[in-house]
Amino acid sequence: GVRHDVLIVGGGAGGLAVAGSLLRRQPDLDIAVVEPRTEHYYQPGWTLVGGGVFDRRQTVRPMADVMPEQVKWYPSAAAGFEPEQQQLVLEDGERIGYRILVVAPGLALDWDAIPGLRDTLGRNGVTSNYLFDLAPYTWELIQSTRGGRALFTQPPMPIKCAGAPQKAMYLACDHWARQQSLKYIDVEFCTAGAALFGVADYVPALMDYVQKYGIKLNLQHNLVGVDGGRRCATFKVTDTEGHSREVEKPFDMLHVCPPQKAPAFISASPLADAAGWLELDPETLQHKRFGDIFGLGDAGNTPNAKTAAAVRKQAPVVAENVLRALRGEAPRAVYDGYGSCPLTVERGKIVLAEFGYGGKLQPTFPTWLVEGRQPSRLAWLLKEKLLPWVYWNAMLKGREWLAGPQLLAHSPAPHEASAACNFEE
Numbered sequence: 001g002v003r004h005d006v007l008i009v010g011g012g013a014g015g016l017a018v019a020g021s022l023l024r025r026q027p028d029l030d031i032a033v034v035e036p037r038t039e040h041y042y043q044p045g046w047t048l049v050g051g052g053v054f055d056r057r058q059t060v061r062p063m064a065d066v067m068p069e070q071v072k073w074y075p076s077a078a079a080g081f082e083p084e085q086q087q088l089v090l091e092d093g094e095r096i097g098y099r100i101l102v103v104a105p106g107l108a109l110d111w112d113a114i115p116g117l118r119d120t121l122g123r124n125g126v127t128s129n130y131l132f133d134l135a136p137y138t139w140e141l142i143q144s145t146r147g148g149r150a151l152f153t154q155p156p157m158p159i160k161c162a163g164a165p166q167k168a169m170y171l172a173c174d175h176w177a178r179q180q181s182l183k184y185i186d187v188e189f190c191t192a193g194a195a196l197f198g199v200a201d202y203v204p205a206l207m208d209y210v211q212k213y214g215i216k217l218n219l220q221h222n223l224v225g226v227d228g229g230r231r232c233a234t235f236k237v238t239d240t241e242g243h244s245r246e247v248e249k250p251f252d253m254l255h256v257c258p259p260q261k262a263p264a265f266i267s268a269s270p271l272a273d274a275a276g277w278l279e280l281d282p283e284t285l286q287h288k289r290f291g292d293i294f295g296l297g298d299a300g301n302t303p304n305a306k307t308a309a310a311v312r313k314q315a316p317v318v319a320e321n322v323l324r325a326l327r328g329e330a331p332r333a334v335y336d337g338y339g340s341c342p343l344t345v346e347r348g349k350i351v352l353a354e355f356g357y358g359g360k361l362q363p364t365f366p367t368w369l370v371e372g373r374q375p376s377r378l379a380w381l382l383k384e385k386l387l388p389w390v391y392w393n394a395m396l397k398g399r400e401w402l403a404g405p406q407l408l409a410h411s412p413a414p415h416e417a418s419a420a421c422n423f424e425e
């Protein structure tokens with residue numbers, strides 16, 4: 001059968017950034033990408049589509065246009081792994097061999113975990129910026145809502161771009177404030193979590209906006225049901241003693257961030273950890289049990305913020321370590337857990353959260369230019385003008401924009417030394 005030097009699962013942010021990064025380092029490398037979609041999405045733009053700033057066409061390109069020419073593209077979905085045989089199984093049963101496998105299929109949005117939700121998406125005032133097709137409906141609803149109750153929900157972690165549920169809300173409130181209708185709308189943020197944002201340093205600036213907009217903050221409120229016809233949402237509310245009860249809330253507008261999980265073909269595979277995610281070394285991004293497999297992006301179990309910003313830093317680390325593994329060498333490049341979440345607190349201003357493992361702040365810019373813990377105009381320009389350009393023209397093309405990988409100074413730990421062969425820990 002066919003055998004590629006490097007086989008990549010997923011042609012999203014992570015898969016194509018690694019392909020680009022590998023080709024910059026070694027232009028003649030034999031690389032294949034397995035990706036079923038004909039479109040490639042710039043998902044970070046969907047918040048701005050929902051806020052009426054971008055047209056959704058700015059967030060999509062034909063896959064054929066972003067897939068590097070030198071790459072062999074299999075327009076098919078991966079269905080399983082045979083790591084002992086160094087083979088990937090496609091949905092039609094075809095097997096593709098590899099020397100090194102890179103796994104980056106993103107995560108799965110679990111709409112069906114909430115009874116009634118799927119049926120009413122895009123109708124009855126129910127929307128979500130998490131879908132390309134629905135983000136424009138968010139903006140329609142924001143414009144047509146002049147009174148009543150607007151609910152914005154956030155499910156249990158992990159989710160991609162943990163700030164996105166509240167970004168949608170702040171941009172809505174900003175519009176309503178400008179239209180002088182905010183005082184007629186009860187805005188509520190219902191989050192399954194116990195805090196407004198996971199990294200405490202950013203909470204004060206966000207709380208200022210919660211107060212300014214008059215938002216009711218409902219912590220430990222987990223959406224468990226939607227009745228679109230009655231325009232009613234059901235929440236499981238947990239109190240400080242851990243007791244829970246169900247509460248119904250009628251709404252005029254409901255913005256849902258769906259629960260999220262690892263793709264089924266990952267969680268059912270030998271590559272998964274106990275929670276179903278791809279089991280990676282948090283520094284080298286090598287699989288913990290299979291030395292010829294690497295991974296990155298939302299499907300990974302590394303405890304960073306699941307963002308394209310994280311992928312931008314992970315891709316060169318994976319590329320560097322994949323090339324070493326092809327030469328039989330242990331991984332040497334390390335990822336520090338960087339992720340970023342530009343919180344659009346109003347039209348024209350952003351609280352730029354940038355942090356690594358353990359919630360350690362990792363600002364890109366000196367504080368006199370951008371103080372991440374304060375709303376910033378420059379950070380908005382970055383998000384609206386610069387970052388989309390960086391994504392399409394630098395990240396996907398393997399140009400490292402402030403993302404060159406750190407190299408390990410110490411010699412690799414013993415288990416890292418068997419880079420090019422499978423091993424069990």
Ligand code: FAD
Nearest residue numbers: 010012013014043044078105106161297298306307308309
């Ligand atoms: P994706 O980019 O989702 O790509 C996964 C690819 O794998 C897809 O092309 C998919 O078709 C493919 N695939 C799936 N299953 C299979 C299979 N079985 N076989 C082969 N291929 C498969 N990030 C930021 O940095 N900043 C932001 O402001 C930001 N805002 C966001 C707002 C919203 C509303 C959303 C939804 C996301 C946001 N993100 C943001 C997160 C960012 O988009 C993701 O973290 C990033 O795209 C992850 O890259 P990935 O390659 O892991 O997954």
